[in-house]
Amino acid sequence: MTRTTEFLMFFAAQILETIGMWRIFVKCGKRGWLSVIPLFRQYYLGVCAGRDGEGRMLALLEAGVDASIVSCILFEVGSLQYMVASFFFLLVMIPYTIFRIRVCFVLCDAFGRNRFWVVPWIVFDWLCALIWGLIPSFKTAEGYPFDEEEAAPELSGLEVDLDAPGLSINITRRTAMSFLKRKVLLRDIHLNIPMGHMVLLLGGSGSGKTTFLNAVTGYEKAKAVITLGDSDVYKQYNSMKYDIGFVPQQDLVRGSDTVYRTLSDAARLRLPADYTIDKRRNRINDVLDTFGLTPVKSSLVDKLSGGQRKRLSIAMEYISDPTLFILDEPDSGLDGVMARSLFEKLRSIANTGKIVIVITHTPDRVADLFDDVIVVAKDAMRTGRLAYYGNTIDAYEFFGKRSMEEILMSVNRKEEGGEGRADDFVRKYSALKAGGMA
Amino acid sequence: MDTYVKHTGRVSQTFIYLGKLFRMFIFRNDWKALPMAAFISGLVSFVVGKKMNVSMEGTLRGAFAFSCICIWNGFFNSIQVICRERHIIKREHRSGLHMTSYVFAHMIYQAFLCSCQAAITITVMVLAKVKMPSMGYVTDPIVDMFFTMFLITYAADMIALFISSFVKTTTTAMTVVPFLLIFQLIFSGGFFSLTGNAYKLSYLTVSKWGLTSLCAQGEYNSLPMTSLWTSMSKMRSMEIEGQKPVDELLDYITASKRKDELMLECGSNNQDKRYESSAENVLKCWRNLGIFIALFAFLSVVMLEFIDYDRR
Numbered sequence: 001m002t003r004t005t006e007f008l009m010f011f012a013a014q015i016l017e018t019i020g021m022w023r024i025f026v027k028c029g030k031r032g033w034l035s036v037i038p039l040f041r042q043y044y045l046g047v048c049a050g051r052d053g054e055g056r057m058l059a060l061l062e063a064g065v066d067a068s069i070v071s072c073i074l075f076e077v078g079s080l081q082y083m084v085a086s087f088f089f090l091l092v093m094i095p096y097t098i099f100r101i102r103v104c105f106v107l108c109d110a111f112g113r114n115r116f117w118v119v120p121w122i123v124f125d126w127l128c129a130l131i132w133g134l135i136p137s138f139k140t141a142e143g144y145p146f147d148e149e150e151a152a153p154e155l156s157g158l159e160v161d162l163d164a165p166g167l168s169i170n171i172t173r174r175t176a177m178s179f180l181k182r183k184v185l186l187r188d189i190h191l192n193i194p195m196g197h198m199v200l201l202l203g204g205s206g207s208g209k210t211t212f213l214n215a216v217t218g219y220e221k222a223k224a225v226i227t228l229g230d231s232d233v234y235k236q237y238n239s240m241k242y243d244i245g246f247v248p249q250q251d252l253v254r255g256s257d258t259v260y261r262t263l264s265d266a267a268r269l270r271l272p273a274d275y276t277i278d279k280r281r282n283r284i285n286d287v288l289d290t291f292g293l294t295p296v297k298s299s300l301v302d303k304l305s306g307g308q309r310k311r312l313s314i315a316m317e318y319i320s321d322p323t324l325f326i327l328d329e330p331d332s333g334l335d336g337v338m339a340r341s342l343f344e345k346l347r348s349i350a351n352t353g354k355i356v357i358v359i360t361h362t363p364d365r366v367a368d369l370f371d372d373v374i375v376v377a378k379d380a381m382r383t384g385r386l387a388y389y390g391n392t393i394d395a396y397e398f399f400g401k402r403s404m405e406e407i408l409m410s411v412n413r414k415e416e417g418g419e420g421r422a423d424d425f426v427r428k429y430s431a432l433k434a435g436g437m438a
Numbered sequence: 439m440d441t442y443v444k445h446t447g448r449v450s451q452t453f454i455y456l457g458k459l460f461r462m463f464i465f466r467n468d469w470k471a472l473p474m475a476a477f478i479s480g481l482v483s484f485v486v487g488k489k490m491n492v493s494m495e496g497t498l499r500g501a502f503a504f505s506c507i508c509i510w511n512g513f514f515n516s517i518q519v520i521c522r523e524r525h526i527i528k529r530e531h532r533s534g535l536h537m538t539s540y541v542f543a544h545m546i547y548q549a550f551l552c553s554c555q556a557a558i559t560i561t562v563m564v565l566a567k568v569k570m571p572s573m574g575y576v577t578d579p580i581v582d583m584f585f586t587m588f589l590i591t592y593a594a595d596m597i598a599l600f601i602s603s604f605v606k607t608t609t610t611a612m613t614v615v616p617f618l619l620i621f622q623l624i625f626s627g628g629f630f631s632l633t634g635n636a637y638k639l640s641y642l643t644v645s646k647w648g649l650t651s652l653c654a655q656g657e658y659n660s661l662p663m664t665s666l667w668t669s670m671s672k673m674r675s676m677e678i679e680g681q682k683p684v685d686e687l688l689d690y691i692t693a694s695k696r697k698d699e700l701m702l703e704c705g706s707n708n709q710d711k712r713y714e715s716s717a718e719n720v721l722k723c724w725r726n727l728g729i730f731i732a733l734f735a736f737l738s739v740v741m742l743e744f745i746d747y748d749r750r
Contacts, residue, residue: 080635219746239443246529246532248525248529250525252526252529253526256461256462256465257458257461261457261461265457265458269446269533269534269535270445273447274444
């Protein structure tokens with residue numbers, strides 16, 4: 001067989017597969033033309049089967065397989081390039097076949113066909129694509145797509161006044177590109193937090209709490225306008241970064257340094273350059289006192305208890321005396337007494353006119369310390385939405401519950417053990433705000 | 439909030455991080471890299487040291503082994519240093535850390551570590567009575583040797599620093615190390631004869647330039663070649679038509695005290711232009727190692743500038 005014949009056969013198989021896939025995509029409610037692009041073809045085959053992740057991997061492997069086949073055809077048999085291409089082909093064919101099997105298995109379910117079809121799909125994919133695509137009796141099974149959700153609540157679009165004092169948050173949406181698909185992580189979150197308020201951020205796992213905080217601080221930007229006082233957090237971040245303290249979930253401290261040195265380095269990095277040594281030392285000592293770290297200031301961070309490490313993490317952020325102080329689960333790993341004591345410290349910080357926003361998974365033991373609560377919940381499209389923002393006392397009435405954990409249960413999805421009423425509350429809150437605004 | 443407030447600049451930040459790194463040296467057992475260097479160089483000196491700078495084969499083998507331990511030291515000095523604190527750096531970057539300061543602090547600290555390791559290696563070589571080069575081509579012979587070993591270690595160190603700046607976990611970093619080492623060993627051009635594209639690849643290895651510099655300083659091309667004599671000695675008993683010509687020839691050469699002359703002659707016929715003993719050649723190797731250092735340090739900064747794009 002000549003090289004030209006090999007190439008023509010490969011090309012013909014690609015064309016036939018494209019035609020078949022075009023029709024399969026149409027049957028699955030996708031755009032048929034996506035099958036023209038080889039990379040998209042494999043990915044959307046995965047999407048049709050309801051396996052985006054596998055489809056993504058398959059697309060990458062397909063690119064490798066095609067590149068190595070074309071190289072094998074182009075280069076002379078026995079040449080170094082041919083050998084490398086053959087080796088590469090062998091290398092990618094193994095995972096490619098595995099992922100192909102995974103996708104085809106689920107595709108058979110989607111089309112209500114026997115799983116034995118996987119074998120011909122692996123050997124003669126172009127032929128199967130033609131059969132499944134062109135023969136009318138090959139159609140998607142009843143109830144396809146199996147994971148379709150009901151419509152998500154409509155957008156409120158009720159933006160808050162950016163000139164209001166405090167922290168104004170207007171998040172239109174926060175998206176993330178995952179291979180060829182754009183996923184909306186947060187949408188339509190508008191609120192204003194006055195200065196001196198301590199706010200609880202409530203939401204189930206994966207509801208987008210941390211994404212929300214990252215969007216507010218500009219850590220991971222969203223399509224949003226966030227203002228703190230007169231300043232735009234996104235546009236003026238460089239001048240504001242020392243005014244925003246963000247304590248993430250994990251303790252970001254180096255174990256081999258002493259507590260004092262850790263804090264001293266943080267102070268040198270974050271405090272203005274014109275701070276005198278005495279002024280800086282006083283600030284460090286004040287913060288050590290505030291967080292009860294003075295007795296262990298000479299200890300290595302590695303030797304600290306969980307609570308002390310957490311307080312050190314917070315102290316490092318607090319050293320620059322930020323106006324907006326955000327903490328992601330600062331009480332994780334702390335017992336009730338220590339957690340309470342920590343939150344009381346945060347309350348005292350808020351009382352000095354700062355804004356403190358806190359995520360915690362055990363809100364009821366400290367609920368009385370908060371002024372407001374933000375409830376973020378996943379809607380039907382699994383996008384983080386604002387289900388409530390307001391006074392903690394009013395929140396109980398709004399949700400018809402007696403504790404924060406009950407509120408959380410009501411917005412959590414059913415498969416997570418919750419009541420799955422997130423969409424109801426998103427709509428109710430939008431209506432409430434619209435009524436209030438009107 | 440609108441008024442611009444000046445914060446710590448790059449120079450001050452470099453000193454802050456330099457302080458952190460030296461405290462790590464004391465408290466996090468980073469100092470253990472030094473006795474490890476002594477142990478490895480002791481082992482290598484014991485195995486290949488006696489023939490180094492004595493014969494062509496011994497010099498090549500010794501130079502290869504010593505450049506390998508320098509690369510080993512360099513890789514393990516910094517392969518984990520950035521990736522193990524990646525989350526911390528990301529947060530600090532958001533709080534005003536300049537990546538140039540961070541990498542420069544690492545460069546200074548690693549230079550200290552590498553120079554200590556190079557000094558320890560040479561001290562161990564002297565103690566193990568490894569023959570040192572008789573003349574220096576750029577400075578003093580020992581200083582030349584130190585500088586070469588320092589540059590090999592430091593260049594490998596910067597490559598590892600670069601790897602550490604873009605991998606996300608220490609596990610990934612440690613998985614990459616064996617591949618890097620194998621690449622350096624195979625493509626050094628010392629032991630495996632490389633031709634064509636494979637030879638061109640050797641230009642991209644620290645081991646090639648380190649090996650070349652050590653061989654050049656050891657006057658590789660002026661040394662006797664012993665492999666022919668050793669091979670012929672093994673063939674002494676070979677008989678041709680009832681006679682033992684090899685045995686007779688070797689006896690004659692030994693009796694006429696021309697063994698050394700033969701080995702030198704053998705060496706002069708097998709000179710390798712790459713290992714030419716000259717200041718230019720040594721300086722060229724140093725320059726190329728310097729390019730590795732600068733390039734990978736720069737690439738580390740570039741990689742770290744993208745740290746904000748890290749996802750959870």
